[in-house]
Amino acid sequence: MTAIVSVKNLRKAYAGGFEALKSINLDIQEGEILALLGPNGAGKTTLISTICGITTPTSGTVTVGGHDTQTDYRAARGMIGLVPQEISLEPFETVFSTVRFSRGLFGKPRDDAKIDEILAQLSLADKRDNKVITLSGGMKRRVLIAKALAHEPRVLFLDEPSAGVDVELRKDMWEVVARLKASGVTIILTTHYIEEAEAIADRVGIINKGQILLIQDKAELMAQMGKKQLRIDLAVATPDIPAALAKYELQRAPDGRSLTYTYDTNGPRTGITTLLNDLQSAGLQMTDLQTQQSSLEDIFVGMVKEEA
Numbered sequence: 001m002t003a004i005v006s007v008k009n010l011r012k013a014y015a016g017g018f019e020a021l022k023s024i025n026l027d028i029q030e031g032e033i034l035a036l037l038g039p040n041g042a043g044k045t046t047l048i049s050t051i052c053g054i055t056t057p058t059s060g061t062v063t064v065g066g067h068d069t070q071t072d073y074r075a076a077r078g079m080i081g082l083v084p085q086e087i088s089l090e091p092f093e094t095v096f097s098t099v100r101f102s103r104g105l106f107g108k109p110r111d112d113a114k115i116d117e118i119l120a121q122l123s124l125a126d127k128r129d130n131k132v133i134t135l136s137g138g139m140k141r142r143v144l145i146a147k148a149l150a151h152e153p154r155v156l157f158l159d160e161p162s163a164g165v166d167v168e169l170r171k172d173m174w175e176v177v178a179r180l181k182a183s184g185v186t187i188i189l190t191t192h193y194i195e196e197a198e199a200i201a202d203r204v205g206i207i208n209k210g211q212i213l214l215i216q217d218k219a220e221l222m223a224q225m226g227k228k229q230l231r232i233d234l235a236v237a238t239p240d241i242p243a244a245l246a247k248y249e250l251q252r253a254p255d256g257r258s259l260t261y262t263y264d265t266n267g268p269r270t271g272i273t274t275l276l277n278d279l280q281s282a283g284l285q286m287t288d289l290q291t292q293q294s295s296l297e298d299i300f301v302g303m304v305k306e307e308a
C-alpha cells in the first residue's frame with residue numbers, strides 16, 4: 001500500500017505559544033478509513049486543518065499525493081475535500097448551486113452531471129433545487145459533504161461528521177462513508193464517538209493533548225487488547241477467595257456475592273471450564289454467569305486516563 005497522505009514531525013503552536021500538536025507522524029494509506037478519536041481539545045481539528053493547509057504548521061511537513069501542502073499548496077489542496085466541524089452554508093442558495101460553486105472554486109470545468117451524481121450518492125437528489133434554509137440539520141451536513149466532493153478529491157476529511165446528528169442519521173452517515181470508500185476515496189474522520197470508530201474505521205488513532213497515543217488496525221487493536229470478563233454470581237456470599245482458586249486471580253465483589261474472572265479471548269484456552277470445576281470443588285455454588293467483552297471504549301478511556 002502507498003501512503004496518500006504523509007505527515008512528518010508536524011508541530012503547531014498557536015499564537016501565545018500553546019502547543020496544540022506535538023510532533024505528529026502519520027501515514028495515511030490510499031483507500032483506508034482512518035478514525036481519529038480524542039476528547040475535546042485533543043487537537044483533532046488542528047491536525048486536520050494543518051494537513052489540509054488551512055492552518056500553517058510551526059514545523060514539519062505534510063504531503064498529499066506527493067505534493068507538499070506548503071510549497072505546492074494548490075496541487076495538494078486539489079486532492080483534498082474537507083468537511084468542516086461547523087456548518088456554514090449560504091441559506092438562500094439551492095443545494096445544486098451550492099455544490100456547483102464549490103467545484104468552480106477549484107478551477108474544475110463545469111460538469112452538472114457530476115454534481116447530480118454526487119447529490120445522488122448522498123441521497124440529496126430530490127433536494128437538488130431546494131434552498132439550503134429548508135433542509136434539516138442532517139441534510140445540511142450531507143450538503144457539506146457534497147460540497148467537499150464537488151471537485152472530485154481523492155482524500156476526504158470529515159471533522160466530526162456526526163456531531164449533533166441523531167442515532168439514525170449517524171447510521172446513514174456511516175453508510176455514506178462506506179459508499180465513498182467503495183468509490184475509492186480515502187477517508188479521515190474525527191469523532192468523539194467510540195462506536196463510530198468501531199463501526200466504520202479500518203484504522204483507529206487515539207489522539208490526546210496534541211499527541212497520537214496509538215494508531216493501529218482496528219481489528220488488531222481490539223483483538224490485542226480485547227479481554228473478556230466472566231462474572232460469577234454466588235448463591236451464598238463468600239468471605240474470601242478459597243486458596244485453591246488463587247491461580248485464577250479472581251476479584252471478589254465487596255459484598256462477596258460475586259467473583260469476576262478476566263481472561264484473554266486470544267489465548268490458547270480461556271480456563272473457564274477448569275475454573276467452574278474448581279469452584280464446585282471449593283464448595284461455591286453459583287446462581288448465574290455473565291460475560292462482558294471489553295470494547296474500544298475501555299481501551300480509549302484507559303489510555304486517556306493513563307495519560308492524564
Ligand SMILES: Nc1ncnc2c1ncn2[C@@H]1O[C@H](COP(=O)(O)OP(=O)(O)OP(=O)(O)O)[C@@H](O)[C@H]1O
Pocket residue numbers: 014015018020038039040041042043044045046047085
Ligand atoms: N486559533 C486558536 N488559537 C489558540 N488556540 C487554539 C486555536 N484553535 C484551537 N486552539 C487550542 O488548541 C487545542 C486543540 O484544539 P482543537 O480544536 O484542535 O481540538 P479538537 O480535538 O478538535 O476538539 P473538539 O473535539 O472540541 O473539536 C485546544 O486547547 C484549543 O483551545
Ligand SMILES: [Mg+2]
Pocket residue numbers: 044045046085159
Ligand atoms: Mg474539533
